[in-house]
Amino acid sequence: xxVNAALEWVGRxxxxxxxxxxxxxxxxxxxxxxxxxxxxxxxxxxxxxHLRESGLRIEVCETGQxxxxxxxxxxxxxxxxxxxxxxxxxxxGPHVLFYGHYDVQPVDPVNLxxxxxxxxxxxxxxxxxxxxxGARIVARGACDDKGQVAMFLEALRAWKHASGKTAxxxxxxxxxxxxxxxxxxxxxxxxxxxxxxxKRCDVCLISDTGMLGRKVPAITYGVRGLVYTEVTLHGADxxxxxxxxxxxxxxxxxxLCRVLSQLWDADGRVxxxxxxDKVRPxxxxxxxxxxxxxxxxxxxxxxxxxxxxxxxxxxxxxxxEREWARPTAEINGICGGYTGPGAKTVIPAHASAKVSFRxxxxxxxxxxxxxxxxxxxxxxxxxxxxxxxxHSGGNxxxxxxxxxxxxxxxxxxxxxxxxxxxxxxSGGSIPVAGMLKSICGLDTIFMGFGLxxxxxxxxxxxxxxxxxxxxxxxxxxxxxxxxxxxxx
Amino acid sequence: xxVNAALEWVGRxxxxxxxxxxxxxxxxxxxxxxxxxxxxxxxxxxxxxHLRESGLRIEVCETGQxxxxxxxxxxxxxxxxxxxxxxxxxxxGPHVLFYGHYDVQPVDPVNLxxxxxxxxxxxxxxxxxxxxxGARIVARGACDDKGQVAMFLEALRAWKHASGKTAxxxxxxxxxxxxxxxxxxxxxxxxxxxxxxxKRCDVCLISDTGMLGRKVPAITYGVRGLVYTEVTLHGADxxxxxxxxxxxxxxxxxxLCRVLSQLWDADGRVxxxxxxDKVRPxxxxxxxxxxxxxxxxxxxxxxxxxxxxxxxxxxxxxxxEREWARPTAEINGICGGYTGPGAKTVIPAHASAKVSFRxxxxxxxxxxxxxxxxxxxxxxxxxxxxxxxxHSGGNxxxxxxxxxxxxxxxxxxxxxxxxxxxxxxSGGSIPVAGMLKSICGLDTIFMGFGLxxxxxxxxxxxxxxxxxxxxxxxxxxxxxxxxxxxxx
Numbered sequence: 012x013x014v015n016a017a018l019e020w021v022g023r024x025x026x027x028x029x030x031x032x033x034x035x036x037x038x039x040x041x042x043x044x045x046x047x048x049x050x051x052x053x054x055x056x057x058x059x060x061h062l063r064e065s066g067l068r069i070e071v072c073e074t075g076q077x078x079x080x081x082x083x084x085x086x087x088x089x090x091x092x093x094x095x096x097x098x099x100x101x102x103x104g105p106h107v108l109f110y111g112h113y114d115v116q117p118v119d120p121v122n123l124x125x126x127x128x129x130x131x132x133x134x135x136x137x138x139x140x141x142x143x144x145g146a147r148i149v150a151r152g153a154c155d156d157k158g159q160v161a162m163f164l165e166a167l168r169a170w171k172h173a174s175g176k177t178a179x180x181x182x183x184x185x186x187x188x189x190x191x192x193x194x195x196x197x198x199x200x201x202x203x204x205x206x207x208x209x210k211r212c213d214v215c216l217i218s219d220t221g222m223l224g225r226k227v228p229a230i231t232y233g234v235r236g237l238v239y240t241e242v243t244l245h246g247a248d249x250x251x252x253x254x255x256x257x258x259x260x261x262x263x264x265x266x267l268c269r270v271l272s273q274l275w276d277a278d279g280r281v282x283x284x285x286x287x288d289k290v291r292p293x294x295x296x297x298x299x300x301x302x303x304x305x306x307x308x309x310x311x312x313x314x315x316x317x318x319x320x321x322x323x324x325x326x327x328x329x330x331x332e333r334e335w336a337r338p339t340a341e342i343n344g345i346c347g348g349y350t351g352p353g354a355k356t357v358i359p360a361h362a363s364a365k366v367s368f369r370x371x372x373x374x375x376x377x378x379x380x381x382x383x384x385x386x387x388x389x390x391x392x393x394x395x396x397x398x399x400x401x402h403s404g405g406n407x408x409x410x411x412x413x414x415x416x417x418x419x420x421x422x423x424x425x426x427x428x429x430x431x432x433x434x435x436x437s438g439g440s441i442p443v444a445g446m447l448k449s450i451c452g453l454d455t456i457f458m459g460f461g462l463x464x465x466x467x468x469x470x471x472x473x474x475x476x477x478x479x480x481x482x483x484x485x486x487x488x489x490x491x492x493x494x495x496x497x498x499x
Numbered sequence: 500x501x502v503n504a505a506l507e508w509v510g511r512x513x514x515x516x517x518x519x520x521x522x523x524x525x526x527x528x529x530x531x532x533x534x535x536x537x538x539x540x541x542x543x544x545x546x547x548x549h550l551r552e553s554g555l556r557i558e559v560c561e562t563g564q565x566x567x568x569x570x571x572x573x574x575x576x577x578x579x580x581x582x583x584x585x586x587x588x589x590x591x592g593p594h595v596l597f598y599g600h601y602d603v604q605p606v607d608p609v610n611l612x613x614x615x616x617x618x619x620x621x622x623x624x625x626x627x628x629x630x631x632x633g634a635r636i637v638a639r640g641a642c643d644d645k646g647q648v649a650m651f652l653e654a655l656r657a658w659k660h661a662s663g664k665t666a667x668x669x670x671x672x673x674x675x676x677x678x679x680x681x682x683x684x685x686x687x688x689x690x691x692x693x694x695x696x697x698k699r700c701d702v703c704l705i706s707d708t709g710m711l712g713r714k715v716p717a718i719t720y721g722v723r724g725l726v727y728t729e730v731t732l733h734g735a736d737x738x739x740x741x742x743x744x745x746x747x748x749x750x751x752x753x754x755l756c757r758v759l760s761q762l763w764d765a766d767g768r769v770x771x772x773x774x775x776d777k778v779r780p781x782x783x784x785x786x787x788x789x790x791x792x793x794x795x796x797x798x799x800x801x802x803x804x805x806x807x808x809x810x811x812x813x814x815x816x817x818x819x820e821r822e823w824a825r826p827t828a829e830i831n832g833i834c835g836g837y838t839g840p841g842a843k844t845v846i847p848a849h850a851s852a853k854v855s856f857r858x859x860x861x862x863x864x865x866x867x868x869x870x871x872x873x874x875x876x877x878x879x880x881x882x883x884x885x886x887x888x889x890h891s892g893g894n895x896x897x898x899x900x901x902x903x904x905x906x907x908x909x910x911x912x913x914x915x916x917x918x919x920x921x922x923x924x925s926g927g928s929i930p931v932a933g934m935l936k937s938i939c940g941l942d943t944i945f946m947g948f949g950l951x952x953x954x955x956x957x958x959x960x961x962x963x964x965x966x967x968x969x970x971x972x973x974x975x976x977x978x979x980x981x982x983x984x985x986x987x
Binding site for chain 1: 531604605607681682722723725727734735736737739740741742743744745746747748749750752753755756757759760761762763767800803804805806808809810811812813818821822825826827828829830831832833834835836837838841842843844845846847850851852853855857880881882883890891925926927928951954955956957958
């Protein structure tokens with residue numbers, strides 16, 4: 012049976028696989044930093060070469076505005092194809108789109124790293140316990156997302172070796188982005204351009220999420236969407252002396268606070284008219300399943316220095332329910348007047364806030380943005396005017412719990428780890444999932460193996476070998492499941 | 500008659516006087532900014548040299564904690580003495596304390612200045628009309644307070660030249676502070692130390708206020724007090740990802756807005772318990788006198804780019820009544836979370852606001868501060884904690900309308916300008932006035948020549964030559980009035 016050969020291969024080649032990953036991690040592919048532009052392309056080429064060795068056809072696609080040198084203004088997207096539609100014997104069975112990203116977050120504050128972020132080190136040993144990490148690679152991108160993508164790349168390599176066939180004969184489209192950590196600014200245009208091709212896929216698989224604990228694998232079947240806005244309230248055409256004008260003229264600081272404080276009612280519900288109209292109600296089955304998850308709200312709050320009294324939000328919902336199934340409004344930034352040291356008696360000409368909304372299916376980001384701006388307008392303080400800015404966001408995405416691909420992913424993890432994964436959602440936003448749904452009609456399943464303490468986006472990011480092992484075996488099994496659905 | 504000689508001298512030497520002032524304005528004496536520490540001292544020395552040339556005895560006094568280098572931790576106070584008590588022939592007649600400050604406000608946002616704030620420029624020409632400014636100096640401190648102090652310095656210089664006597668023989672104590680724009684943190688200790696000496700003065704004269712219009716000189720007989728605080732609301736012990744924690748944990752930005760928005764009721768009254776308990780009620784006579792003043796709320800708002808609908812504040816009071824006789828609460832600065840360009844999905848660990856209160860007689864700053872902090876504490880959001888800071892402030896101060904020095908100042912302005920000044924109050928705070936009253940028993944008369952559109956504390960601060968001229972002549976006349984009261 013080929014799956015055993017493939018599993019045997021990944022076991023035997025684990026060390027080489029980790030060393031390959033460390034080679035990728037040495038490339039500082041920080042997409043937001045222009046001085047790492049060539050490094051980002053190197054990381055793309057590295058992935059392309061890996062996939063080519065597993066037999067896939069490769070296309071390194073330019074993005075953004077094309078320059079005279081034939082390169083785009085954006086970072087490239089690596090596309091790879093296994094058993095393409097139309098190739099002999101591949102016309103039937105599932106066609107899976109695997110999405111990942113090869114760019115990484117910046118490393119600052121770099122002085123908080125115990126070792127240089129782009130010199131990956133193997134640290135510790137063993138499998139770890141509930142309390143302590145086991146053997147792990149420490150580097151920027153170790154988990155997010157190179158480490159998680161590498162598991163799938165190794166599974167492809169294993170199947171090529173074990174079966175002689177690319178991806179074990181399963182149709183795959185692989186899409187690796189280089190701008191996930193810098194806003195995916197060119198992704199939507201790319202997806203629209205390739206929509207016809209991508210629509211031929213049946214489902215999208217992403218490894219960029221986490222487990223619930225070291226021995227608690229999880230499949231994520233929904234992420235929240237996002238609207239990120241900036242609103243500026245203007246008063247006088249100049250800063251005013253708060254002695255001469257205090258009590259006599261609009262103060263945009265006072266007024267912005269007063270308007271934004273009305274965003275929530277006493278039950279923590281967002282007050283914008285129609286805000287909840289399209290929210291898919293939380294099913295009793297989901298509430299019951301989530302209540303059984305090994306999640307402690309007290310422990311979670313303790314890790315951020317807070318007690319149980321900080322378990323706050325919309326009334327009538329548990330913490331997990333609020334994160335996974337309920338929309339929210341947050342002021343991510345607020346700024347107005349004098350904010351330096353000491354005192355300055357000023358009434359500022361304007362004050363600004365960055366206000367974002369996490370959305371759940373089936374809320375529409377553009378509609379929510381418009382209704383927020385209209386809500387602000389309806390509360391314009393006398394003598395003031397608004398300036399609105401949309402920093403964009405993404406659609407929420409939730410796959411139905413009856414999906415056969417979701418079941419296949421669950422079974423794969425169970426076969427690979429001996430543990431049936433829990434089905435969870437995430438309060439975060441993965442804009443590509445929303446785009447794939449709205450542009451290509453594709454559902455996304457998140458089969459990720461990160462841990463809460465992997466420090467993604469922070470100094471000393473790590474990925475544990477035990478997680479890598481579970482993930483690689485799960486991907487081998489997922490390909491096997493797709494083979495069976497294809498009649499192999 | 501010496502007064503004519505002195506007036507003739509200031510007329511003839513006006514250009515030199517303005518150039519002297521521009522030299523002073525070139526020194527960036529921003530007291531709140533530690534990197535300008537030496538500049539502040541330079542500006543003190545400049546004033547000391549000017550006064551010394553007019554025959555006064557000078558003492559540059561260190562303030563704050565004394566360092567090993569013989570310098571204080573605070574900025575110096577320049578003391579200057581003319582015809583000191585005990586000197587021959589100077590035992591009788593009035594002894595006036597002149598107070599001013601030589602430090603200036605910060606200059607940000609510096610990009611809104613049309614020319615560098617410390618490169619004073621002479622702009623425009625003529626006397627200006629009701630609508631348009633005339634010839635003026637544009638620079639930080641041009642009006643507040645170097646320009647206004649310079650008028651008195653030139654009057655002293657004129658009397659020295661015209662009469663051969665320092666200050667025309669009148670007893671003066673001059674006190675120039677270097678921390679007025681940064682909370683006067685060392686002034687109270689200094690006044691207490693010098694209380695015995697200062698109590699020998701009869702009245703304090705300050706030029707740091709404004710006229711009611713270009714041809715409407717005014718004497719100010721009362722100023723508001725100030726409490727300036729900074730409150731920081733702390734949530735988690737780290738910044739949080741707003742996807743994973745949005746709706747699940749306290750957001751200090753949201754919570755700070757919600758607490759501060761409750762500072763005012765629907766009538767614009769401050770909601771802190773006991774806030775109005777000690778407020779001296781506004782008399783009907785004052786309301787009637789103020790209603791007759793040539794003040795147009797519409798014109799005032801128009802100058803700051805606003806319409807009549809911006810005439811907002813406590814219900815039941817006119818704009819002037821709100822500014823002169825009613826206390827107020829203002830958020831001078833607010834800051835929390837991500838405030839750079841673009842989007843960052845963060846729930847910040849903390850958010851801060853600078854909240855100040857303008858007070859009227861007989862409110863007590865310390866009591867108001869304590870009750871504000873207690874009010875915040877009573878509204879502490881679950882899971883959060885406060886950090887409070889007092890940036891200090893000052894007592895309100897109002898002089899009786901029957902004072903002979905107030906009458907002398909009025910007469911001086913009338914002689915100098917041909918127009919009898921109106922008696923007004925100011926919504927601003929000049930903490931020294933409150934301190935001089937409570938520590939030394941001195942009333943303060945404010946004879947100032949600024950204009951509403953002088954942009955004090957804002958970019959492109961200016962002081963008009965016509966105002967400077969009126970002020971210099973008024974100070975020459977005030978010295979003459981004091982001479983007459985001394986029997987000269």
